[in-house]
Amino acid sequence: MGEVQIRLQKINTDGDSAVLREEMQDDIRDNIQENMAEKQELQDSIRDNIRENEPEDQADESRKAAAGPDGTSTASESDSGAEPATETEEPDDDTLVAAMESILFAMGDAVPVNSIAAALGVSRERTLQAADALSERCRLRSSGVSLNWYEDSIQLSTKPELYDYLIRIASEPKKPKLTPTLLETLSIIAYRQPVTRMEVENIRGVNSDFAINRLVSYDLVQEVGRKEVPGRPLLFGTTQQFLRSFGIRSVEELPEPDSSHMESFREEAEEEVSSKLDI
Numbered sequence: 001m002g003e004v005q006i007r008l009q010k011i012n013t014d015g016d017s018a019v020l021r022e023e024m025q026d027d028i029r030d031n032i033q034e035n036m037a038e039k040q041e042l043q044d045s046i047r048d049n050i051r052e053n054e055p056e057d058q059a060d061e062s063r064k065a066a067a068g069p070d071g072t073s074t075a076s077e078s079d080s081g082a083e084p085a086t087e088t089e090e091p092d093d094d095t096l097v098a099a100m101e102s103i104l105f106a107m108g109d110a111v112p113v114n115s116i117a118a119a120l121g122v123s124r125e126r127t128l129q130a131a132d133a134l135s136e137r138c139r140l141r142s143s144g145v146s147l148n149w150y151e152d153s154i155q156l157s158t159k160p161e162l163y164d165y166l167i168r169i170a171s172e173p174k175k176p177k178l179t180p181t182l183l184e185t186l187s188i189i190a191y192r193q194p195v196t197r198m199e200v201e202n203i204r205g206v207n208s209d210f211a212i213n214r215l216v217s218y219d220l221v222q223e224v225g226r227k228e229v230p231g232r233p234l235l236f237g238t239t240q241q242f243l244r245s246f247g248i249r250s251v252e253e254l255p256e257p258d259s260s261h262m263e264s265f266r267e268e269a270e271e272e273v274s275s276k277l278d279i
Contacts, residue, residue: 090126103116111154150249151243151250185211185212195236196235200236
C-alpha cells in the first residue's frame with residue numbers, strides 16, 4: 001500500500017497522470033485479488049476444521065442421548081424395540097373450530113371434508129365433530145352466517161333473513177329466470193343424472209340444446225364426464241349451485257318423482273314443438 005500512496009503523490013506532480021493512474025489501478029486490483037485469495041483460504045481452513053470435528057461432536061451427542069438423566073446408559077430400552085415418542089400435538093377443540101371457520105371464510109366456496117381434515121392435520125372424525133360444533137355456533141342469533149352441507153362439502157353463507165342488510169352494501173345478484181322449458185329439462189337431469197343430451201331429448205321429445213346450454217350458463221348443470229358408448233357423448237349432472245338454489249344437501253333429498261309429471265313433461269314438449277312448427 002506504501003507504493004500506492006507514493007504513486008498518488010506523483011499524480012499531483014507528474015504530468016503523465018494517466019499512465020500512473022492505470023498503474024495504480026493495476027496495483028489496487030492485485031491487492032484485492034490477494035485479499036480475496038487469503039479470505040478464501042481462511043474459509044477453506046474453517047470448513048476443514050468443521051469437517052474434522054464433526055464426527056467427534058456427533059459421537060458426543062449420541063452418547064449424551066443414550067445416557068439417562070443420572071448418566072447411566074439406556075441402551076437396553078432402545079434395544080427392546082420401543083418406538084420413540086412423537087411430540088406432535090393435535091390442536092384443541094376450540095382451535096380446531098376456529099381454524100375451520102377461517103378456512104371456510106377464506107375459501108368462500110364449498111370445501112370437501114377430506115381437504116379440510118388434511119389442512120387441519122386431524123382425522124376425518126375430528127373434522128366432522130368440529131363441523132358440528134361450528135354449526136351450533138352459527139345457529140346462535142348473534143351469528144350472521146350459517147354452515148351448509150352440500151354432499152360431502154361444507155360452506156359458510158349469509159343467513160337468508162339477513163339478505164336485506166347485505167344488498168344495501170353489495171349489488172343484488174341477478175337471479176336466473178327459469179322458464180317451464182328450463183325447469184322441465186333441469187328436472188330430467190336432476191332425477192336421471194348422469195344423463196346425455198340425447199337421453200334428455202328422448203324424454204322431452206324435442207331438441208334440448210338451448211335448454212341445456214342455458215342451464216350450464218346458470219351454473220345449475222355441468223358436464224360430469226362421457227358415457228362409455230360409441231361416440232362417447234357428454235354426460236350432464238347438477239352442480240353445488242343447484243343444491244344451494246333449492247336448499248338441499250344432496251340430490252338424494254329430492255322428492256320422489258311422480259310418473260304423471262314425466263307424462264306432463266312429454267305433453268308440454270309436444271305442445272312446444274307444435275307451436276314452433278305452427279301446427
